[in-house]
Amino acid sequence: MRSMIWDYASEIDEYTGIGFAHGDLNAQIIMINEDFHLTGVIEWVWMYMAPLPAIIHHPWFIADIPGWNNEGVAEGEEFSEDHLYLEDQIILKEVAKSLPPTVSTLLRDSGRRMVFMRIVKMHCQQTDDNSRAAMLQLDTFLCLYPELEDEEGVLETKRLLTKKSGAGE
Known part of the structure; x- marks a missing residue:
């Protein structure tokens, strides 16, 4: 297990920013403006701050994490097309606003990080x-x-x- 840590950690060392995350994030508990900036949080119970690599991932309902099944999702159902669509939309927004590709890069590799975090939680x-x-x-x-x-x-x-x-x- 420890031999895997360097491989995962070294790729994200450059991302030192932190951000807000929510353990039950969905459209019903946040408010955003027309530029997709967060303007309010309705439910703070599951809110926390963490390093960007720990909080940027595909939404749970399209996460494709082994062993994670949402209601209404068939066993083996995949969301790779949804992942690509979301990633492409974020890249377009980053380019349009002349932003560095931080979110799109972290999002693209999020599946691998999420599987690693599940392994760590299960075995450490x-x-x-x-x-x-x-x-x-x-x-x-x-x-x-x-x-x-x-x-x-x-x-x-x-x-x-x-x-x-x-x-x-």
Whole structure:
């Protein structure tokens, strides 16, 4: 498993930005303007901030992640044409607005990252050593983004990692 990390991580090291994500993102819980800028969130329960590579992926209803089935989707049904259409539309918007191809590039490789994250969740145990290592990674991240230190999500993550690692007892 560890030998796979370098291959996945090295490709996304250049993307240091962070963004908002939502665990149940759908059109009923957000508001956008005519330029597709987020203007409001109706449901904040599942909202969090994360690095761009962790949040940019195809919408769940066309995600094609092994073992993930949405209601009404037949076993083995694929959405590769939908993926390409979405990616092409985002590329057109990036070009029209003279933006770097950050979103389209991350979206194009999102399936591979999502499968890797599922493998990690299934096979990586939550041991004290892993929790301490995760806390070190969080500390490194906060050195880059100190303004996020007091965000509720960061504080909750620290509480969970401290509790799991036995640190602070």
